[in-house]
Amino acid sequence: MKFQIFSLxxxxxxxxxxxxxxxxxxxxxxxIRNDFYFNSRLNEEGIDGIYNFFxxxxxxxxxxxxxxxxxxxxxxxxxxxxxxxxxxxxxxGAKTSAKIEVxxxxxxxxxxxxxxxxxxxxxxxxxxxxxxxxxxxxLFGSVLPTMVSxxxxxxxxPFNRSPQVRISGELTKxxxxxxAAIYQMQYxxxxxxxxxxxxxxxxxxxxxxxxxxxKNQNFLSGIGIDYKRIKPDQLYISSLSANAYFxxxxxxxxxxxxxxxxxxxxxxxxxGGYGKAFDASSQRxxxxxxxSMTGWVNLVYxxxxxxxxxxxxxxxxxxxADLWQKDGKFTVYGRGFYSNTQEMVKNIIRIAPFIxxxxxxxxxxLEYNLTNAAFGKLMANGLVNQPYQVNNHRIVGLxxxxx
Numbered sequence: 001m002k003f004q005i006f007s008l009x010x011x012x013x014x015x016x017x018x019x020x021x022x023x024x025x026x027x028x029x030x031x032i033r034n035d036f037y038f039n040s041r042l043n044e045e046g047i048d049g050i051y052n053f054f055x056x057x058x059x060x061x062x063x064x065x066x067x068x069x070x071x072x073x074x075x076x077x078x079x080x081x082x083x084x085x086x087x088x089x090x091x092x093g094a095k096t097s098a099k100i101e102v103x104x105x106x107x108x109x110x111x112x113x114x115x116x117x118x119x120x121x122x123x124x125x126x127x128x129x130x131x132x133x134x135x136x137x138x139l140f141g142s143v144l145p146t147m148v149s150x151x152x153x154x155x156x157x158p159f160n161r162s163p164q165v166r167i168s169g170e171l172t173k174x175x176x177x178x179x180a181a182i183y184q185m186q187y188x189x190x191x192x193x194x195x196x197x198x199x200x201x202x203x204x205x206x207x208x209x210x211x212x213x214x215k216n217q218n219f220l221s222g223i224g225i226d227y228k229r230i231k232p233d234q235l236y237i238s239s240l241s242a243n244a245y246f247x248x249x250x251x252x253x254x255x256x257x258x259x260x261x262x263x264x265x266x267x268x269x270x271x272g273g274y275g276k277a278f279d280a281s282s283q284r285x286x287x288x289x290x291x292s293m294t295g296w297v298n299l300v301y302x303x304x305x306x307x308x309x310x311x312x313x314x315x316x317x318x319x320x321a322d323l324w325q326k327d328g329k330f331t332v333y334g335r336g337f338y339s340n341t342q343e344m345v346k347n348i349i350r351i352a353p354f355i356x357x358x359x360x361x362x363x364x365x366l367e368y369n370l371t372n373a374a375f376g377k378l379m380a381n382g383l384v385n386q387p388y389q390v391n392n393h394r395i396v397g398l399x400x401x402x403x
Contacts, residue, residue, distance in 0.1 A: 025087045029403065031361075033079035035150055036397040042068040043371075043392055044335075046269075047105050049074050051151040053269070054348045055392035057338065057375040078104045079150050079400075081117070094123035094130075115186075117161060128169030136161050137187075138180050138209040139226055139268055143245040143256050145298040147310050148354040148365035148398050155335070156296040156312030156350065158243070158260060158268040160187040162207075175214050178224070182207040189267045190333040191232035199230035211243075221246040228264065232333065237274050237287035239263035254300040254308075263289035266334040270294060271345050272316055273334015275382070278324040288321040290334065290382050307355045315347040319382030330378055337378065346374040346387045356398070365398035 035050055044053040049072070056068040081103045088096035098121045106113030120133025137160035145153040152159060164182040171177055183206050184197040191199045200207065211224025226241040241262030248255045266273045272290040279286060293315055300308035316336070323330045329342055336345035349372045356365035371392045376384030 027085040027087075028083070029085070030082040031080065031400050031402040032077070033081070033150070033400040034075065034077050034398070035079060036073070036075045038071070038073045038395045040071050040391070040393040042070050042072065043394075047078060048076055050076055050079060050105075051154055051269070052149070052369070052371070052392075052394060053151075053155050053335075054271075054345065054371055054373040055390045057341070057343055057345075057373075057390060058388070059341075078106070080104055083118070091123065094125045097122045097124070099133075099135075125169075128167065131164075131166040131168075134161055134163045134185065135166070137164075137182060137268065138166070138178060138211060138224060139241070139243055139260070139265075141222065141224075141243070141245055141258070142213065143220065143222070143247045143258055145256065145296065145310050146254065146300045146306075146308060147298070147352060148356060148367035149352065149369065149396050153296055153298075153310060153312060155270045155348065156294050156314055157258065158265065158270060160268045162187060164206075171212075174216055175212060178209070178211045178213065180209045182209065184267060187267050187269070189228075189230050189232075189264065190273055190335070191230070192333070195266075199232050200228070202231040203229045203236060205229050218250050219246070219248050226262070228267075230264075232287065235285065235287055237264070237289065239265075239274070239289050241265060252302050254298075256298040256300075257296065259293070259295040261291075261293050263291055264334065265292065269335070271314055271334070271336035271348065273332060273337065275319060275323045275333070276331040277319075277321045285324065286321075288319045288323065288382075290319055290332075291317040293317060304358055305355070306358060308353070310350070310352040310354075312350045313347065316345065316382065316384075322380040323378075323382065325380065330380075332378070342378050343375050344378040344384055346376055346384045348373045354396075361402040363398065363400045363402070365396070365400075367396040367398075369394035369396060 042056045045051055059067045061067050083101035086098040099118050101118040102114045103117055105115045118135045120131050120135050123130045139158040162182050163185055164180050166180040168178040184200045188195045188197045189199045207228045209226045211222055213222035223244045229236055229238040243260045245258040264274045272292040274287045274289050277286055277288040296312035298310045352367055352369040354367035356363055373390050374387040376387035379385050
């Protein structure tokens, strides 16, 4: 606890210690953020509901009452953030810089803990850049939704910050490449011992990503391929995913979209995962991926007064091989599967219009969020039988001050 307080004191006072220098290498930034939300029912969520994923399925008690049909409301300030950029001296012909960024999301409900968001060093040459440290996963990308909610479009938008070695650079004036070798820390795969970085660590091969991006004055687009191999126990499973995205801006208008076709993306807070299968010819067990597709569109207009809408859709497309069943139950690891009822989410739809007022760093925002999820009994092919619909009506209010 004393170390946490001391670290926060140093972060707060670095700008004061360097303010007398006319060209300080430090840049201090952040915001104070307060979120209020209301939900019409219980949801799968993170950090006390500030990250909202999808409504929980129907769960009837002995009296026939849905125990998840419980409205709830909360106000929370853990999204508050502190960051510091440092501009260093030239080394090996490269401009050097570093970043450290923290928030107060902590772990579980222990919100006084400072949590590392980003922490990396960077060397930038004329046409290439080397980054080493923790930052956003490349699938999170350079195109992400503009909205009032803090969760940035999860579970339709990949969301993950991880330690990595990243190389990027220019192929032409408008085309850039990106390659990364990524490890897991806070955002991890699921498996027999729950969510853990152990599965990727034991596979010996980092999560690998390669992508291309095109950019001009008004338009940005990109594509990428992601490969991941994990070792949940004595067995390995490899997964392959691809993404494509674009952004168009002109004046006060902004249009964005992203699509992801993927396998086993639970470490990016997306639905799906993998399950145990059995090969009768070789009499051996193996793991098979759930395939999924996800897409979202985001339209925004304005600056001082800003309004927009986010729309997202994701669907589980089944597994590569039939799942193995024991005593009427499948063994599945990921997000969206309930082992006790053997139900799994089939698809999720979200519509979220919003409006915000922004002036001199102060923002007031209001968002209505309708999320619909379809659940059903899991079948051997990874699809569900006789799906039913569940809705959550969510209202989000925001006040933040950026400095």
